[in-house]
Each structure stands twice: as structure tokens, then as C-alpha cells.
Amino acid sequence: MKTNQTKGVVRLLTFLLVLSLAMGMAFAAGAKEEAAPSGPVSMTIATWTSNPDQIALLDSFVQGFAAQKGIEIDATFESIPFAEYNTKLSLELQGQNGPDLFWVLETAAPAFIESGLLANLNDGMQAYDPQDISSDALELWSKDGNVYAIPFSTSPFFILYNEDLFAKAGVKTPEQYAAEGAWDWEAFKMASKTIKEKTGVWGFQTVDGQGYDARILHNLAPIVRSYGGDFWTDDGQVLINSDASVAAVQLFHDMVYQDVSVVPPGNQSDFFAGNAAMTVGQISRVSKLNDAAFAWGIAPMPSGPEGESPVIGQAAIGAHSKGKQAALASELVAYMTNKDSVAAMSGIWPPARKSVLESEAFLTSNKSVSKEQMQNAVAASIKTGRVLPSHVKYPQIEVESKMVFDKLWQKNADVGAILDDVAAVYAKYIK
Amino acid sequence: MNRKYLKQAPYALLVALLTLLFVYPFWWMVVNSLNSSAEIFGVPRLLPTSWAFTNYLDIFTVQPFARHYLNTLAVAFVGTAGNVLLAALAGYAFARMRFPLRNAAFLLLLTALMMPIEVTIIPLFFQMRGWGALDTLIPLMLLPIFGSQGAFSTFMLRQFYVTVPNELEEAARIDGLNPLGIFLKIMLPVATPVLSSVAILAFIAVWNTYLEPLVFISSLENFTLPLSLTNFNDTYGLPQWHLQLAATTLSILPIMVVYLLFQQKVTDAMVNTGLK
Amino acid sequence: MKQHSLKANHRRDAIIGWAFITPQMAGFVFFVLLPLVSVFLYSVQEKNLLFGTSVFNGLENYRLLLADPLFSNSLVNTLIFSAGVVPLNLVFSLLLALYLGGGKMGTRFVRGIIFLPVVTSGVAWAIVWKYLLQGGDAGPINWFLSLIGIEGPNWLFEKGWAMASVIVNRVMKNLGMNVLIFMGAVLNMPGDVIEAARIDGAKRFTLFFKIKLPLLMPTVMMVAIVTIIGSMRVFDTIKLMTDGGPEGSTMVMVYYIYHQAFRMFDTGFASALAVVLFLIVLVLTALQWFSRKRISFYES
Structure with missing residues (x-):
């Protein structure tokens, strides 16, 4: 009995050892094979x-x-x-x-x-x-x-919209607004709010749903720039806490927390699944709508006091x-x-x-x-648009400023003060 | 009679609460792995709405999920086997042999016991690059053998071997067994309960490993399950929720089945070794 | 003659002993010791992962570290996280162990289910909870809360709640392990001592605090230290559930190391952070050894 058990354990262990050795060698051999170039x-x-x-x-x-x-x-x-x-x-x-x-x-x-x-x-x-x-x-x-x-x-980047939801809420579509020359951020805000109130569906989802984190600049840039603000400029000016920038960010903040018409942080409601009436996208995103169960359209970004400023x-x-x-x-x-x-x-x-x-x-x-x-x-938009700001230290700027930007995403956030803090982070790296 | 039931009531409530807390997440996961992406959010339901079994087929076409599974099994298997074997060898020697620098070596090894891998991950990255071992499964197999998990197993086995009575060894020695023979024929079998609980712990640890593959692995075909699960994204990096949940279910299920089958054994092994 | 053979025996023992530990020790040297030495060396370099540079720059990284508000932030967060995880884990696992050790109703079942998260990978566990904890009325947790008239917060995106969420997630994940360890200790408690106390008329609370707890103390201390150190290594939960946010409120040290090294590419600075983490863990480990000695002294 006892010796049988012993033998079993020994055999098992020998087996394991041999197997691990064999595997190790197989992997080593595999790695070598890859290194030798042959054929294509x-x-x-x-x-x-x-x-x-x-x-x-x-x-x-x-x-x-x-x-x-x-x-x-x-x-x-x-x-x-x-x-x-x-x-x-x-x-x-x-x-x-x-x-x-x-x-x-x-x-x-x-x-x-x-x-x-x-x-x-x-x-x-x-x-x-x-x-x-x-x-x-x-x-x-x-x-x-x-x-x-x-x-x-x-x-x-442009606006993608769900035509069915606009019809259901009885709101003019962004393309209709644009044709009238009335497609500005106020109209955008009202449309979003009305749709949420009338249909219960979110009015707007930020770009790829990442507008609060990975794509925060993409999300805010069109509003901020068309209000005459900016993040920072190539010649080293920090403009994110300028009056124009603050007004623009305040508008977006009001949409999220006063109108409650924007898909909030962490919520996975998705435009492409029909759970939001508008989002921001690029032409490469359009293929995602091939099987969409709703009619949709695309319109330019809304304009602000300083005209249009699409983000490229x-x-x-x-x-x-x-x-x-x-x-x-x-x-x-x-x-x-x-x-x-x-x-x-x-x-x-x-x-x-x-x-x-x-x-x-x-x-x-x-x-x-x-x-x-x-x-x-x-x-x-390609003619009028601009790319996002960039910098050698962008990885640092991104991580550090995100922590400050996060403060925006609550109901009683003091937008001006928070953007002052963001500006301080930017200023640390941008000279 | 009534009083007896009444007395049981708080316990029943406790069991119910624990069940809700610990079983519901898994239930929710399985249910929604059979839903379409759009059905996942909203009022939670007890059963899937669309019974989309195709999700379970799709995960194998979206990425080489079967390959990821095999990678993880290979890593967990080699890592666990190596971990237990080397730890048993060293643990036995530390407990029962006399050799110079024994205590020093043991103390040194103990520094590894508590060392978070996060402390050494940066040098390990450069070291693996130097050895040409980046983007292979080799570091993932070797780290659980020699890192903190290895030290932990060694420590546990040493603690066990200290308690083994001398007579066993003496008898074997008189029978003419050499030290390796004593180890293989006597000392390994007596340690079976400890070996199994140490192996279970090592297996769980390797199966869970996330940071190491995240840093060391880049090619899709070398992914392990934790990387694979976080990689169910559509064209623009947005999670494909239904597929992610189906894959997560598949990644948990086998372990869970094995665990439920051997539940008593697994937990008994843990309880009885009394990790002290 | 005898002297000689003794010497030979010693040599033989030494060779055999080292032959047994060499595989483990060799691996230790390459996978723990060498990287540990390297991390100290890196920490005094200007070392950038993206640029591929490594230049000696003395204590500059440490100087920057002391001036870095994110470092102190991560230190505080680690402390908060551990202060949340450790007591919750210990109290609940001890209570559950006592309950399960008592052989009450459904013990086998409960023992089975609380161990489920332990065998589940941390990544899978975090993924599922990220869904469950969605804000508004989208997440199942908030849906349950709404049944009893509570409007749940946006768990992972509100400061405070996010930390609470990852703490609870982590406690639930590892609870089963500690319960089992405590159960082992509970079952090993000398029954006669407890019985004697009960006959003496000890009340439940006295019985627990005066008899059972002191008996379990060595195990509690061991589990506490292991849990503290385990809580300092939380990575997957944070990365997948909160990504260190909101406002960096869940940015713990290990995640800050990862951020600095692999998102900001400053591997030199990250190494300095790693050295600090190492020293903290070292102190905790030393504390554990010290406390073990003390407790066993009390016992004997």
C-alpha cells in the first residue's frame, strides 16, 4: 500500500519534471525558429x-x-x-x-x-x-x-445623430439646424435636453464614451475652441482657464449635471446601440452603423461665439x-x-x-x-479644423491633468477653480 | 418547535445574504454572457433575454481565445509543478539538513516572501529583454517558481518538515537510502496534504497573474487569459461587453467546476495544513 | 581518525544540503535579488523607457519624489486602502470562521461559496463588479438599492465611493482564504479550555474576548500582516475598476509605480517609488517577525 503510493507520487513528479523540461525546450526552440528568417x-x-x-x-x-x-x-x-x-x-x-x-x-x-x-x-x-x-x-x-x-x-470629428429619436422628440435634426445656420452649442444643448425629457433616452454620448477620461481633450476641444478658448498653444500660453474656456466647459458641465442629458461618467449607454441620440465620431466610425436599427445622419460640429472649430x-x-x-x-x-x-x-x-x-x-x-x-x-471641416495640442511631455501632462479634470465630474463642481488647477498643471510642463 | 425555527432564522438570513453577495455576481455574469450587447444594461433579469449562445462561438473568432486558454494552462501547470517541486526540495533541506549558511540562506529567501512583484517589475522587464525572453511565456512560468510564491511554498514546506518525526528518516537511512531517495520515497509522500494545498495556492496565484503578462507579453498569440479578457474591444477600443462576459465565464467555469467537485478536499487541505 | 570522518561528514552534508537548495536559491538570485539590486541602481538614474536613456543623476529622483504631491497622495491612498481592507477582512473572516467552525446551518455551503471569488481570477472578478457597480439606474447594485428606495451613487466615479468600492471588492475576493486559515485555527482550539470556561458561566462575549481571541491571536497576527502586505499590492482591481481615479483618489503606490514607469515612461522615478515601497514592506515584514517572537514568548 504505502510503497505503491510512494511510487505513484514519484512517478507523477518525474512526469511533471520531464513535461516541464520538454515544454521549456519546446518554447526555447519555438523562439529560435522565429529568429531565423526564411522565405517571406x-x-x-x-x-x-x-x-x-x-x-x-x-x-x-x-x-x-x-x-x-x-x-x-x-x-x-x-x-x-x-x-x-x-x-x-x-x-x-x-x-x-x-x-x-x-x-x-x-x-x-x-x-x-x-x-x-x-x-x-x-x-x-x-x-x-x-x-x-x-x-x-x-x-x-x-x-x-x-x-x-x-x-x-x-x-x-462631427456629430452623429439618431434620426428616429429626434423625430420622436419632435426636435429639428442637426442637419436641419445646420441648413438654417442655427447649429450652435445652445441649439445642441437644447436638443439634447428635449430628447432626454421627451424620450427618456440620453441626448448625447461623448466621443467613444471616453470623453471623461482617455478622450477628454477630444470631447472638450470643439466647445472650448469655438468659444475662443484653448488648452495651451504652441508658443507656450496656457488658455484653459481663460474666460472663454471656462464658459465653454461650464456649458458642457451644465448638460451633464443640470439638464442630465449626457451619458454620465461610467455609464455604458451607447449611441451605436441606440441608447443615446447623438455622439461625436469620425468617418471611420460610420461603418459601425451598418447594422444600426435606426435611421441616422451626420452633421458638422455646432458652432460657438467664435464660429466653428472642428477638431481634427x-x-x-x-x-x-x-x-x-x-x-x-x-x-x-x-x-x-x-x-x-x-x-x-x-x-x-x-x-x-x-x-x-x-x-x-x-x-x-x-x-x-x-x-x-x-x-x-x-x-x-478639414479646412477649418485644427489638431489637438501636443507636447513632448504629453504623457505626464495627460496623467496629471486627468486627476484634476476628474473634479469636474460632480454636480457642484466649481468649473472656473478647477480649470485654474488644470492650468497650473499645464504650466508646470509648458514653458 | 417554533422557538427552534426562530433561533435558526438569523442564520438563515445570514446564509441568504452571503449567497446573494457571493453567488449573484456569477449568476449575473452567466446570464448576461447569453445576452446581446444592448440587453446587458437596464433592469437585471434572472434569465437571459435572447439566449445568444453565439457569443460563446464569437469569442473564439474575435481573438485566438483557445490559444490564450492553452497558454494560461501551460503557464499555470509548469509554474505550479516547478514551484512545488523546488520548494519541497529546499523546504526539506532547510528543515532537516545541516549545512553552512543554512540560516542565512533561509533568511535571504524570506525577503522574497513578502516582496511585491511591483517592486522589481521594471528591472525584470529590462532583464527579460536582455535574455531575449520578452513576449514569451518563459518569464510567466519562472516567476511563480522563484518569486514570492516560490518563497512562500518553501517556507510552508519547511514549517511542515520541521514537525516530521526523526524516526522516519532514521529507518530509511538504515535501509540504505541515499538523501535523494529519502526525499523522494519518504519525505514527499508524507507531505502530500501540504504539497496539495501549496500547489492549489500556487495555481490560483499563477492563474490570477495580470501585471507580469501585461508588461512582458505583446503578441496576441502569447496572451494569457487575464490579458485576453481585457482585450474584447471593438474597432475603437470599446469593450464588447457580451463577448467579454462570455469569455470571463469560460475562463472561470472549469476552475469553478473542479473546485466544486473537490470542494471538500480543497478546503480541508487548507484548513488542516493550518497555514501558520 | 574520528575527527577526520566527522569533517568528511560535514563536507558531505554541506554538499548535499546545498544541492537541495541550489535550484531555489539560484532562481532567487536571478529573479529576486538581482532585480532588487537593479531597482536601487535605476532609482539613481535618469532613465526613460520611451527615450531609452539611462544617465546617473544622484538623488534627483528622490528629491523630486519628496516634492511630488502625487507621491504623497499615493502613499495616503495606500494607507486608506489598507486601513479599509485589513480590519474588514479580519473581522468578517474571523466571525465567519467562528460561525462555520461551530457547525451551524449551511456551513458547508457557505464555506463553498465564499471561496468562489478566491478561485476566480482578480481580473474576472473586477470586470464583473465594474458592470454591477455602474452609476445611475444602469447597474444592478443600484437597481437593488432602488427597490428599497435608495438612490445609489455613481460608485466608481465619485471620490470616496470609488475607494469604498475597490476596498469591498478586494475584501470579498480574499475573504474565503482567510476564513479557511482561521477555521483551521478555530478547529485546533483546545476544546477543554473553552468547555471549562463555559461551565464556569462565562458569557458569550467574555468567552470570545477572554478565551477564544487570545487563543487565536498568533494566527490573527500572521493573517493581519499577510493581509496588510497583500493589500499593498493591489493592482488589477484598481487598474480595471477605477484606473486610479476619480481625482487620483484610488491611485495607490503600486499603481503609481506602473503609471510612472509605463504611462509616463519615467522608469528612473518609478524605481525610486519602488524602493520606497520595498522599504515599507521590509519594515512590515520585520514587524511580523518581531511580533511572532513576542507572541510565542507569551505562549510559553
């Missing part, structure tokens, strides 16, 4: 989209590039969630298996350029017609005359300077942002190329969006 060149491309259609489109560029070069490329697309993007990406770039190409967020641009992780793209850029890409668009992605990433998307979300693609195939990756970046590729993407990611933007094809590039909507809410 493998390339990893990091993005924050995981939409299969969008990935397929990007992959078609890679294959087009490979055909042109006469090589085989095996592309792996890595989707990192937006809120984690910079953290994950920087860990990977500092690790040994970082992506060869990656998207860069506008707010992270200066830090990534400063880090030296982005390859210099000047050579690849030579094939470009310099007149076609506006120098404005490249400004954020260049340093000392060198280009480090190329924007593939210059996409304005810029995203660029760059090559990893320390990657194994940095040179090839740089060429691929140039290929992916050439005129043909950009035209193919324009229905999802509006380009920074004048020739594409001004083309008839662009206005009809997204089959879910009418030509007028594309003209009013997208093309026109």
Missing part, C-alpha cells in the same frame, strides 16, 4: 483599429508594395486598444520584438519623435509632390526639416528606426501614404492630400455617407 519577409504593423475591413485594406497596400518590390511580405497586424496604445507600443518598441511599422497618435508625436524610435523618412518622401501634402499637415510630424511619420488620416484627429504612420528591416519599413510607409493608397483609404481616413480631398471621388468615397454630408461635415 515578416513585418508587424501596430494599429489601434481591429476592424477586419480596415485591416484588410491596409494589408492590400502591403501586398501591393511587395509586388512592386518583387518580394513576399507576411504582414501581421497588431491591434492595441486606444486607451492602452502608447503604453503598450512603447513597451514593445523597447522590447526585442517591436513592430516594424506603427500608427502614432497626434498627442504622442513630439515624444515619439524625440525618442528616436521613428525612422527618418526623408528618402521615401522624395517621390512625393510637395505641393500635394500641405505643410501644415506635416508640421507635427517633422523636426528640424526631417519627416518622421506621415499622416494617413486627417479626420475631423490626426494619425500618422511611421517606421521603427531600430527594427530589423527599418529601411524596407520606411519604404512601405511611403508606399502606404502615396496618392493611390491614400485615395483608397479616403472613405475611412480622410487624407491630407489636396489632390484627393478636392476630388469628386472623395465626396462619394464612403457609401454610407451622402455627398452633401461628406462635403459639410468632413471636407469643409
